[in-house]
Amino acid sequence: MAEDDPHAKAHQALGAYFCAFSALEHELGECIKVILHLQDHESADAVVAALGDVTKKIDLVWPAVLAAKNQDGSEPAEEWKKDADTTMIAVSKCRDERHALAHSRLEAAADGSVILTRLKVKGRELTGKDKLNSWSQADFQTKINNIIGLTKQLERVRSDLSTLKIVGYGWLDRSWDVPAFRQRSPAYLDKSFVSLVLRERPPEPPSSTEGPTTRKS
Numbered sequence: 001m002a003e004d005d006p007h008a009k010a011h012q013a014l015g016a017y018f019c020a021f022s023a024l025e026h027e028l029g030e031c032i033k034v035i036l037h038l039q040d041h042e043s044a045d046a047v048v049a050a051l052g053d054v055t056k057k058i059d060l061v062w063p064a065v066l067a068a069k070n071q072d073g074s075e076p077a078e079e080w081k082k083d084a085d086t087t088m089i090a091v092s093k094c095r096d097e098r099h100a101l102a103h104s105r106l107e108a109a110a111d112g113s114v115i116l117t118r119l120k121v122k123g124r125e126l127t128g129k130d131k132l133n134s135w136s137q138a139d140f141q142t143k144i145n146n147i148i149g150l151t152k153q154l155e156r157v158r159s160d161l162s163t164l165k166i167v168g169y170g171w172l173d174r175s176w177d178v179p180a181f182r183q184r185s186p187a188y189l190d191k192s193f194v195s196l197v198l199r200e201r202p203p204e205p206p207s208s209t210e211g212p213t214t215r216k217s
Helices: 008-035 044-051 054-067 078-102 137-161 179-184 191-198
Strands: 105-108 114-117 120-122 125-127 132-135
Touching: 008 044, 008 054, 008 078, 008 105, 008 114, 008 137, 044 054, 054 078, 054 137, 078 137, 132 137
Parallel strands: none
Antiparallel strands: 105 114, 114 132, 120 125
16 A cells, blocks of 8 residues: 555655656657747647657747847847846756756655666766765755746747747748847757748748836746
C-alpha cells in the first residue's frame, strides 16, 4: 500500500515537480505557436514537438521577446521587456535545475526528502560521488510554486506577444540583422527552418494595433 511506503512523500514530491515543469514546457510551446503565427495551423503541435528538448524552445522564445516591437515599429514599454526578459532568465534557471534532477541518482528518504548524486566525468576523472545535494519537502514545494508562478508569467508574455510584431525571424519582410535576435538565436533556427514551417502561409496584413504599454504583475 502507498500509505505504508516510507518513501511515498518523496516519490509524490518528485512526481509533482516534474508535472509542474511539464506545464511550464507546454507553455513555452504555446509561446512558439504565437511567435511563428501557428496558433491555428494544423501543423502547430508537430512543429513544437519537432523542436524536441526544452532548451531549443527557450532558445526560440527568448530572442523573440528581446526583439519584439510594437506594431508601429516602436519599442514596447521598457518595464514590459525587462519583466519578460527576467521571466526567461528564471525559466532558463528552472531548466538547468530540472536537468540536474533528471540526470542525478535520486534516493528517496523516509522524511520525504530526496538525495541527489550527480556523477560526471571530467577528463579521465569521475567526480561527484561525495557531492550530495538534498531536496527537502519544503524545497520541493518552493520549487514547484516557483515553476507554477513562472508558467503564469509565460502565459502573460504569450498574450502580449500576440499583439506585438516579432522582428528577426526572417519571413515576410522582417530583417534577420537584429542584435537581440543574433545574440541569442541558436544555429538551427535559420531561414530554411522558417520557410519550411511557413511556406504555405500567406503574408498577414499589417495591423495598426499597438503592443502592451506597462504590464503589472
